[in-house]
Amino acid sequence: MVIQKTSLVNIVIEKIKNYILENKLKPNDKFLTEKELTEQLKVSRTVVREALISLQAVGILKIKPGGGIYIADTKLGTINSILKHHYETHGVKIRELIEIRKIIELGALRLIIEKQVPLDIQQLREINESYLQAITTNGDTKKFDRIFHQSLIKATDNDTFYDFSEIIHQYFALVRIDLTENQESLIKSYKQHNEIVDAIKDNDLLHAQKTMNDHFEPIFTFIKKMEEES
Structure with a gap:
């Protein structure tokens, strides 16, 4: 069923990609609504949502809460090219990169809770359940983990x-980290996702950030092991 x-x-x-090409849609053009799609x-709302979130994650669409769906602005392409050149020329310290990602995730939790942003809790739950299904069926766990965190931000x-x-x-994404986690650690990650959602729902910033900190510990x-072996 999951497959x-x-x-x-x-x-x-x-x-959706073909529709964008065939209709020659440009950055910032308004796209179809979830209902129209x-x-x-002729598919469920859950399938459409997952597809839209995935397309947003790769920079094709931009979803504005309560404001519709738009073709994403491609201005970030130039910046990404510059970063790619920098990486190929100078490399990057993986630890520093992970630290930045952690700061961003913790900052996202603070913004959501302090600004009292209306959050689609059900959508996050659905994404996390897809993550669990991927775990139990040896599916693409990284995809749904990525979508979950991207949705928080x-x-x-x-x-x-x-x-x-x-x-x-x-x-x-330019850095390849072959972190292979067993099913037990992945299930723990799934439970941490749920804890984070619960903490946001309860406006408990301290618990949300503590759980996110724990979530980053395995990487x-x-x-650290990589550094010791090098």
Whole structure:
């Protein structure tokens, strides 16, 4: 069942890409609504949402809470090219990059809770359940983990913060970290996601940030091992 769902999401993603090309949509053009996509593609709202979130994560679409869906502005492409050149020329200290990502994630939690941003808790739950299904079926766990964290940052309702985080993510994507986690550690990660959502729902910033800190520990442990072996 999970494999079929994932395949359906991928099919919807390709259909959306083709629609954008065929209609020659440009950056900042308004796109179809979730309802329109659901009716046209004859799929569930959950499938459409996952496809939209994935397309937003790779910079094709931009979802504005309560404001519709738009074709993403491609201005970040130049910045990403500069970062790629910098990485190829100078490399990057992996620990420092992870530290920046951690700061961004903790900052996102603070913004969401302090600004009392209306959060789609159900959407986060659905993404995390897809993450659990991927864990139990040896699916693409990194994809759903990425979508979960990307959704948290998007929920800050701060476009500049989001764009900055995406630049860091693109830079991070240039670095290959072969962190292989067993099912037990992945289940722990899934539970931490739920804890973070619960803490946000309860406006408990301290607990949300503590859980996020714990969430990052495995990768810092992995990096420390890499440093000791080098």
